[in-house]
Amino acid sequence: MLTLGISLLVGSVGTLIHNLSFSSSFSFRKHFPVACRTLGLSVTHGNEIALPSVNKVINESWGVRLLVGLPVGLSSAKVIDHKDAIAEALRVPADSVEMRYANDGLIVDIVTQQMPTRLPYKAPDDPDSYRVLIGVNQRNEPRYYDFDGSYPHLLIGGISGGGKSVILRSILTTLVSGPAPDLYLCDLKGGVELGIFRRLACVKGFGTTIEDVRRLAAELEAEMLRRYAILAENGAQSWTGKKAILVIDELADFKSRAGDPDAKVKAEIKAIIARISAKGRAAGVLLVLATQRPSADVVDGMIKTNIAASICFRTRDTTQSRIILDSPAAADLPDIPGRLIFQTAYDETLQAPFLSAEEARRLIADLPQRQHEEVVQNEPHINQADAMDCDIIEL
Numbered sequence: 001m002l003t004l005g006i007s008l009l010v011g012s013v014g015t016l017i018h019n020l021s022f023s024s025s026f027s028f029r030k031h032f033p034v035a036c037r038t039l040g041l042s043v044t045h046g047n048e049i050a051l052p053s054v055n056k057v058i059n060e061s062w063g064v065r066l067l068v069g070l071p072v073g074l075s076s077a078k079v080i081d082h083k084d085a086i087a088e089a090l091r092v093p094a095d096s097v098e099m100r101y102a103n104d105g106l107i108v109d110i111v112t113q114q115m116p117t118r119l120p121y122k123a124p125d126d127p128d129s130y131r132v133l134i135g136v137n138q139r140n141e142p143r144y145y146d147f148d149g150s151y152p153h154l155l156i157g158g159i160s161g162g163g164k165s166v167i168l169r170s171i172l173t174t175l176v177s178g179p180a181p182d183l184y185l186c187d188l189k190g191g192v193e194l195g196i197f198r199r200l201a202c203v204k205g206f207g208t209t210i211e212d213v214r215r216l217a218a219e220l221e222a223e224m225l226r227r228y229a230i231l232a233e234n235g236a237q238s239w240t241g242k243k244a245i246l247v248i249d250e251l252a253d254f255k256s257r258a259g260d261p262d263a264k265v266k267a268e269i270k271a272i273i274a275r276i277s278a279k280g281r282a283a284g285v286l287l288v289l290a291t292q293r294p295s296a297d298v299v300d301g302m303i304k305t306n307i308a309a310s311i312c313f314r315t316r317d318t319t320q321s322r323i324i325l326d327s328p329a330a331a332d333l334p335d336i337p338g339r340l341i342f343q344t345a346y347d348e349t350l351q352a353p354f355l356s357a358e359e360a361r362r363l364i365a366d367l368p369q370r371q372h373e374e375v376v377q378n379e380p381h382i383n384q385a386d387a388m389d390c391d392i393i394e395l
């Protein structure tokens with residue numbers, strides 16, 4: 001009884017419960033069926049009530065796993081529907097409980113390990129891969145975004161100070177140290193955020209003004225159309241050469257207000273972005289857009305009509321969260337820089353790696369550079385070698 005008392009008392013204190021999780025295992029075994037009974041998750045046969053039973057309690061590095069057997073007639077889906085209420089009855093936070101059906105029973109994971117608040121950046125293991133680390137989940141499992149995968153285009157949202165520029169820095173550092181795609185970088189903070197990359201040979205364009213963004217987006221669209229023409233000529237369906245990526249840090253500045261002298265340019269940019277988001281993937285032309293204040297029309301033009309992955313740091317309100325994720329969840333994220341919801345087929349909370357500008361500068365110092373600024377501005381982005389790369393037909 002004393003053990004039970006202690007475990008319930010510390011139930012909401014993550015670090016303590018982790019240390020005491022084994023004294024609490026007994027209580028989970030006992031209290032899971034009790035919670036189910038209270039919630040009506042049982043099957044009645046005459047006078048007998050059959051309840052779920054915890055057949056095994058496994059202590060894991062990240063918390064506790066319960067293997068639960070269900071009585072005939074009680075579906076796992078019904079129990080999973082009551083996940084939040086069961087968590088409350090077990091005195092653990094709702095988001096620490098994960099349930100799934102497996103081997104004619106239910107696996108209930110109670111993840112008591114705290115997420116790290118700072119995760120150091122690590123250089124990728126496979127330098128040829130377009131996979132970039134987005135963060136680790138509560139179990140310390142890494143999660144990646146693959147620029148070569150099934151979710152083309154990446155949208156990054158969340159409040160100022162959330163970690164958008166830092167994750168862009170770590171994504172770009174990984175890409176330039178690895179496959180070095182052709183990069184078109186737009187930094188509307190005058191170059192403070194992405195400036196460290198501007199002299200790299202793989203950076204085909206660098207812009208700091210709205211007009212620069214229009215020019216670079218138009219160049220990239222021309223490149224996309226050129227690649228389509230080559231694909232058609234070769235009877236190929238998708239580009240297997242180097243990818244070209246347009247990165248924009250602070251898309252918020254694109255929102256035009258009444259009387260905005262840049263309204264026309266902004267409308268043009270939006271139209272180009274919408275076209276690239278719809279057609280870019282097959283041509284290996286991708287977008288990474290970061291925005292503090294997502295405007296529904298830009299985002300609608302992109303993610304609602306085309307499959308995209310989203311990274312959403314904490315948002316000011318549920319409306320902003322809905323624009324990015326279609327769910328209010330990012331408004332409830334803790335105020336921890338680098339804490340985000342990564343959305344692909346499902347949503348998962350992660351802690352992003354931290355990479356300082358100094359460290360990034362050091363990591364990229366030995367990569368091929370351009371000699372002069374002028375070259376960056378005027379370099380023709382069409383590369384003959386690429387044209388030869390696209391004759392493999394993807395089936």
Ligand SMILES: Nc1ncnc2c1ncn2[C@@H]1O[C@H](COP(=O)(O)OP(=O)(O)O)[C@@H](O)[C@H]1O
Binds near residue numbers: 119163165
């Ligand atoms: N992944 C992270 N881990 C730890 N701290 C972070 C992380 N990302 C950002 N920060 C902290 O938050 C600050 C603001 O991050 P930044 O990327 O500039 O925010 P945003 O671009 O969203 O306004 C950084 O200077 C850093 O101190």
Ligand SMILES: [Mg+2]
Binds near residue numbers: 164165193249
């Ligand atoms: Mg920023």
